[in-house]
Amino acid sequence: MHIGIVGLLRGLYMAEWAQRIGIEVVAICDRDSERLAAARAEFRAARAAEDWPELFDAGLDGVVLANDFDAHAVLAIAFLDRGIHVLSETAACVSEEEGRRLIAAAERSTATYSFAENYAFHPHTRLLRESVDSGELGGIALVEADYLHSLSPEDTAALIGDPAHWRGRIAPTAYCTHTVSPLLELTGAWPVEVSAFPVGPGGDRPAAVVLAIRLSDGTLALARHGFLAGETGSHWSWFSVRGAHGLAESIRATGEDAWSVRVRKEGWAQADGQLREEIRVPVPYLVNDEPIDRMAEGTVAVLEGFRATVERGIPPLIPVRPAVAASLVGVAGAESLAKGSGPVLVPDVSA
Numbered sequence: 001m002h003i004g005i006v007g008l009l010r011g012l013y014m015a016e017w018a019q020r021i022g023i024e025v026v027a028i029c030d031r032d033s034e035r036l037a038a039a040r041a042e043f044r045a046a047r048a049a050e051d052w053p054e055l056f057d058a059g060l061d062g063v064v065l066a067n068d069f070d071a072h073a074v075l076a077i078a079f080l081d082r083g084i085h086v087l088s089e090t091a092a093c094v095s096e097e098e099g100r101r102l103i104a105a106a107e108r109s110t111a112t113y114s115f116a117e118n119y120a121f122h123p124h125t126r127l128l129r130e131s132v133d134s135g136e137l138g139g140i141a142l143v144e145a146d147y148l149h150s151l152s153p154e155d156t157a158a159l160i161g162d163p164a165h166w167r168g169r170i171a172p173t174a175y176c177t178h179t180v181s182p183l184l185e186l187t188g189a190w191p192v193e194v195s196a197f198p199v200g201p202g203g204d205r206p207a208a209v210v211l212a213i214r215l216s217d218g219t220l221a222l223a224r225h226g227f228l229a230g231e232t233g234s235h236w237s238w239f240s241v242r243g244a245h246g247l248a249e250s251i252r253a254t255g256e257d258a259w260s261v262r263v264r265k266e267g268w269a270q271a272d273g274q275l276r277e278e279i280r281v282p283v284p285y286l287v288n289d290e291p292i293d294r295m296a297e298g299t300v301a302v303l304e305g306f307r308a309t310v311e312r313g314i315p316p317l318i319p320v321r322p323a324v325a326a327s328l329v330g331v332a333g334a335e336s337l338a339k340g341s342g343p344v345l346v347p348d349v350s351a
C-alpha cells in the first residue's frame, strides 16, 4: 500500500509508524520548506512537495492528512474526489455545512474516509470497550473523559497564544475530539445537545472547558479538555463509564499504571451476590512480535485499520459520520460558550 502524508510534524510520526508496519510512504508534503527538508532526509525515496495538489498524481492508494486542525475537510474532499483513500487527523470539519459536504464527498467517492482518532484505540480505551461490550456494566448511564495537559501559564501561552497558528485560532471547545470521539465509540450513540462551560480565567479563551453532552441513547457525557494543573505526566487521557450494575474507569496514576482500568461490579447486581472489584492491565500490542510503546498503540491501530480498509475493504474504524458528529460537538460547544453556557443542539448527521 502506497501513501502520501500532508503536514510533517504529527504527520512525520505517522509516516515513521506507517513505514515500520509495512505501509510505503511514497510522497511527503509540507508548505514549510524546513520541515519538508527534514522529513526528506528520512524518506529519501519519497516524492517531496510543498503544495498538496502535487500528490494527486503520485500513485497514492491513500493519504494521511496531518495539516492544520481546522483545514482538513478541503483536502479530504479533494483527495476523495480523486479516488484516494483518506485518513484524516482530528477535527473532520469546522462547520455543519462543511461537515455535510465532507459526508457527501465520502459517500460518492470510490475511496473511503477514516478518522485518525487514536484515543479511541489507546490501551485503556480498548479495555473499557471490552467491558462495555461484555454487558457486565449493565445499561450505560454516564460516561466521562479528560484530555488535559498540566502546563505552566507560560508554556500554555507559547502553545495556544499565537492567533496565526491553528492552536491559537481554534475555539476553546474545538479540540474535543480526543474525548468525545472515544465516548461516541464506547456508547455507539450520537451527540444531541451540548452545554460548554469555561474553566478558570481567560475570558473568551479559557485554558480549559467542560462539555456536558446529552447523547441519543439518553447517556450523559462529560468531557474536559485543555490545560489544568495537577494532571499526571502519563498520557493526558482518562475515561470513565458508569453503568446500572457497575463502573469501569482508567486509573488516575502516574506512568504505565494509567493505562490500566478499575472495574467494579456491584454485589447486588450479581447472581451470587458477590461484589467484584479488579484492576485490569492491557495486554501488550505487538508489532513484528514485539510489544510497542503504549503511547503509540492507538496510532498503530489507526494505521492498521486504514490499511485493512484500503486493502481488504473492511469498514473504516471511525467513518465519516461519527467523525463529523464529534467535530460538530466542538462547533456547537463554541456557540454554547458564546451564549453563556446555554444548551445548543448538535446537528444530526447520523443518517
Ligand SMILES: NC(=O)c1ccc[n+]([C@@H]2O[C@H](COP(=O)([O-])OP(=O)(O)OC[C@H]3O[C@@H](n4cnc5c(N)ncnc54)[C@H](O)[C@@H]3O)[C@@H](O)[C@H]2O)c1
Pocket: 006, 007, 008, 009, 010, 011, 029, 030, 031, 032, 035, 050, 051, 052, 066, 067, 068, 069, 070, 071, 089, 090, 091, 116, 117, 118, 119, 166
Ligand atoms: N492524534 C494525535 O494524537 C495528534 C497529536 C498531534 C497532532 N494531531 C493533529 O495533527 C494535526 C497537525 O498537528 P501538529 O501538531 O502536527 O501541527 P503543526 O501546526 O505543528 O504542524 C502542521 C504542519 O502542517 C503543515 N501544513 C499546514 N497546512 C498545510 C498545507 N495546506 N499544505 C502543506 N502543509 C501544510 C505546516 O507547515 C506544519 O508543518 C492537527 O489536526 C492535530 O490535531 C493529532
